[in-house]
Amino acid sequence: MKLLKLILASFLLLVIAWPTQAALIHQVNEAFKSVYGRDPTFAEWKYWAERVQKQEKTSYAALAGAMGHQKAKGFSPQVLAAVTKISSSTPAAKTFVTHKHLYPSPLNPNFLPDGTLVKAPGKADVYYVRNGKKSWVLPEILNRWLGENHFYKHDIILTISDSDLARYPQTSSVNPMYVGKVLQHPDGTQYYIDDKLRKRKISAAVRSKLKFPGKNLYPTSAAHLQEFGTGPELTGAKQPGGMVIYSGAFHGGRIWKVEENSEGKVSKRLFLSDYLYEAWYYPDESQRVAVSDAELAAYPRGSNIERYPDGWVVKLGPDIYVVEKEKLRLIASPAIFSAIGYNPKYVLSQFPEFLRRYPKGHPLAGFKGVKASDAESAKSEPAPSPNAAVNLTKVRPAIRALIGQINDIYLSVFDRDVTASENKFWVDYVYSGEVATKEDLITKMEGARVSGNKPSKTSRTVVLPEELLEAKWFPYMFYFVWQQEPSDEDRDYWYSRIREGDRDTIGKLGETLQWLKDTSGVTRK
Numbered sequence: 116m117k118l119l120k121l122i123l124a125s126f127l128l129l130v131i132a133w134p135t136q137a138a139l140i141h142q143v144n145e146a147f148k149s150v151y152g153r154d155p156t157f158a159e160w161k162y163w164a165e166r167v168q169k170q171e172k173t174s175y176a177a178l179a180g181a182m183g184h185q186k187a188k189g190f191s192p193q194v195l196a197a198v199t200k201i202s203s204s205t206p207a208a209k210t211f212v213t214h215k216h217l218y219p220s221p222l223n224p225n226f227l228p229d230g231t232l233v234k235a236p237g238k239a240d241v242y243y244v245r246n247g248k249k250s251w252v253l254p255e256i257l258n259r260w261l262g263e264n265h266f267y268k269h270d271i272i273l274t275i276s277d278s279d280l281a282r283y284p285q286t287s288s289v290n291p292m293y294v295g296k297v298l299q300h301p302d303g304t305q306y307y308i309d310d311k312l313r314k315r316k317i318s319a320a321v322r323s324k325l326k327f328p329g330k331n332l333y334p335t336s337a338a339h340l341q342e343f344g345t346g347p348e349l350t351g352a353k354q355p356g357g358m359v360i361y362s363g364a365f366h367g368g369r370i371w372k373v374e375e376n377s378e379g380k381v382s383k384r385l386f387l388s389d390y391l392y393e394a395w396y397y398p399d400e401s402q403r404v405a406v407s408d409a410e411l412a413a414y415p416r417g418s419n420i421e422r423y424p425d426g427w428v429v430k431l432g433p434d435i436y437v438v439e440k441e442k443l444r445l446i447a448s449p450a451i452f453s454a455i456g457y458n459p460k461y462v463l464s465q466f467p468e469f470l471r472r473y474p475k476g477h478p479l480a481g482f483k484g485v486k487a488s489d490a491e492s493a494k495s496e497p498a499p500s501p502n503a504a505v506n507l508t509k510v511r512p513a514i515r516a517l518i519g520q521i522n523d524i525y526l527s528v529f530d531r532d533v534t535a536s537e538n539k540f541w542v543d544y545v546y547s548g549e550v551a552t553k554e555d556l557i558t559k560m561e562g563a564r565v566s567g568n569k570p571s572k573t574s575r576t577v578v579l580p581e582e583l584l585e586a587k588w589f590p591y592m593f594y595f596v597w598q599q600e601p602s603d604e605d606r607d608y609w610y611s612r613i614r615e616g617d618r619d620t621i622g623k624l625g626e627t628l629q630w631l632k633d634t635s636g637v638t639r640k
Contacts, residue, residue, distance in 0.1 A: 139167050140255055141334045142175050144301040150182040154301040157288075157338030161240075161251070168239040168254045217447075217480040217492060219437070219455070222247035225282055225483050227455065228437050228444075230291075230426020232257075232272045235280045241272055244426070248286035255333050256292055263399040266390055273456050287342040291424065292396045294357040297327065298343075299334045306340060310357035310374055313346030324351035325358075330401030353381055353413070359392070359403040362411045370403060374417060382527070383414035387421045390465050394423050416530045418523035421469040428457055430464040431471065442476035447487035454485040509595045510546060517553060518545050524553065528560040540569055547572055548591040575622035584613050588621050596628040597638060608639040 143163045147155040155163070163178065172178040211224045220226035227233065231244040232252070241257055242249035261269050293308040297317065300306065305322065306314035317327075349355055356375025360383065363369055370392050371383040386392040393399065423429065423438045428446070430436070435452060436443035446452045480492035507515045521541050525533040533541070541560075549572055550556045559570050573579075579588065589609055593601045601609070609628075612618045618627055631637060 139173070139175065139178065140164050142178065143167065144334060144336070146175060146179040146182060148301070150179060150186055154337055157336045157342075160336035160339070164254060165239045211481065212484060212486045213481045213492075216477050219479055219482060220247055223282060224481065225279060227273065227275075228426050228439055228479075230424050230438075232426075233275050233280060234272055235277050236274055242280070242283070242285075243290040243292055244283065245286075245290060247283065249280070249283040250286050250290040251288040252290065252292050253288070253298075253333055253335055253339075256296055259330065259398050259401060260292070260393075260396055263401060264393045265399065266393055267461065270458055271461050273458075275456065288339055289342050293343075295331075295359060295397065295402055297322075297332050298340055299332055300340055301334075301337055305332065306343075307349055307355060308343065308357065309346055309355050311346065312343060314340055314343040315346040315355065316348040318348075321349050321351040325349070325354060326404050328401050328404070330398075354404060354406075356381055359397050360406045360411070360414075361403045362406055362408065371411070371414075372420060373414065381414060382417040383411065384417040385419045387419050387469065388466055390463060391420055391423065394427055395420075396424075416527050418526055419532070421466075422473065423463070428462050429470055430462045431467055435462055436470075436473075437479060438473075439476055441473065443470070443473045444476040445478040447478045447480040447491040450485050451479060451482050451487055454482045507546070508598060510548070511551070511591075511594050514545060514548075514551060517551075517556060518542055520553065521545065521556075524556060525560060528557060529564055544570070544572065548588065548595075549573065551587075551591075573621065575625075576620055578619045579621065581613050581619075584619070584621075584624065585610055589613065589624060592621065592625040592628055593638075595625070596632055601638070605638050 143160055144154060147153075147159065147163065163172075163182070166172050166181075167178065172181060211218065215221035218224055218226075219228040226247050227244050229245050232241055233244060233249065234241045239254060241252045241254070243252055244250075261267060261271070289312050291312075293312065294310050296308050298306050298308060298314065305317050305319075307317045309315055317325075354360055354373045356373055358373045360371045360373060361368055362371065370386045370389070372386065372395070373381050374384055375381050386395075397403070422441050425439055427438045428435060429438065429443065431443070435446045437446060438444075446455075446457075478487070478492050480487040507518065521538060522533050525537065525541065541556075544550070544559070545556065549570070550559060563569050573588075585606075589606075590601065593605065593609070609618070609624075612627075613624070618624045631640070
């Protein structure tokens with residue numbers, strides 16, 4: 116029994132003496148201040164955090180001791196960081212061997228798609244690629260995301276050569292991986308990073324009111340925080356944009372993302388699968404907040420989330436694509452896939468019904484000096500937009516666009532997905548010219564929700580007031596017949612016909628416009 120107690124005591128001392136890697140990163144600011152008497156700069160903090168990340172320092176005493184040793188020898192952490200840093204000079208890029216739009220980036224034939232996570236061999240730093248630049252990711256954010264998730268782990272990060280990484284200019288350490296996280300200033304002040312990538316001060320009382328998980332906290336340097344724009348302090352009235360909320364049973368419930376629009380109003384969007392939720396850089400549990408049915412109902416509903424962020428690789432049928440700006444770009448050949456260095460393990464084929472709804476972008480047919488064949492490139496040229504289908508070309512572009520938004524608008528009004536028959540009704544309603552703006556459609560849908568009755572379409576045979584025919588139905592019918600807007604002369608002529616009373620219904624007006632086009636090929640006599 117005594118031996119067991121001694122073993123247990125020794126184990127506890129070992130745990131106390133060797134804090135976890137994550138806990139030690141939390142102590143970098145404290146150790147630095149104890150040695151230098153000030154907060155570290157971003158470069159200084161990053162230097163020591165990386166050494167902890169590499170497990171070169173595994174205790175607070177070792178960390179502070181190393182800082183003291185360097186201070187005594189007169190070494191500046193900024194100098195040490197600069198010495199160990201990859202040269203920022205950009206090696207010459209290979210030339211484009213096919214059109215620039217067939218590369219992951221038109222900026223450089225060596226650049227990876229936006230959203231790719233990259234690192235150099237043997238280095239701890241991981242960067243998010245965006246617009247031909249690299250943006251540093253706080254190690255603890257990356258480790259918690261990949262440590263908690265079920266589907267994605269650290270081998271999703273592409274390891275590229277030092278020279279390839281050096282081609283990317285370094286930009287601010289502000290990127291989508293920070294959304295929804297709480298960053299802590301060295302003085303203890305906490306800031307929430309919202310979906311507009313703004314830092315917003317959050318007090319302990321508000322944090323408690325919003326029920327933020329304790330693990331949603333990441334210490335960083337003052338200089339890093341300064342890179343983020345500043346938004347209004349959180350009040351706790353509602354969950355802020357970028358936060359994730361959870362409703363229903365602990366297992367089997369639903370996960371929603373809270374989003375804030377340009378007017379500061381928030382809505383909820385449902386993640387249609389866990390694969391999507393984790394792909395948007397959210398840890399499995401340490402970032403989401405459980406909410407009641409009443410609180411969930413307080414958020415208006417937005418469109419469902421059924422698409423991956425930029426840079427994710429998916430498979431539909433035999434073809435492999437990379438996601439870019441909500442489009443699928445075919446990776447045109449196995450040679451291109453191999454040259455980029457994608458891990459076959461993370462080619463996602465789940466939920467093909469989502470993938471089939473993506474529009475197609477230009478194929479990815481070149482990378483570095485590798486070029487796909489013309490036949491491989493041609494098989495995924497962008498298909499025409501559904502709005503350009505023959506049955507929609509007769510109506511104005513604004514109406515075509517509005518038809519494409521019907522499902523999302525219905526979801527926000529009725530708080531449920533539209534059925535096939537309901538979709539058919541509202542498409543026909545918009546196509547027939549009954550409404551021409553999103554605001555008018557929302558009004559009609561809200562009226563249908565309250566009354567339980569769908570709106571009726573305007574009769575094509577009933578006599579209508581001149582003002583209504585001139586302002587609404589003549590422009591609609593003229594474009595329907597001619598696919599162009601009427602000129603001033605066209606308006607003068609047809610308004611005179613309407614006023615005389617001989618073209619006083621939608622049907623008469625439309626039939627005469629079409630007859631004149633078919634028999635004379637002119638817009639007016």
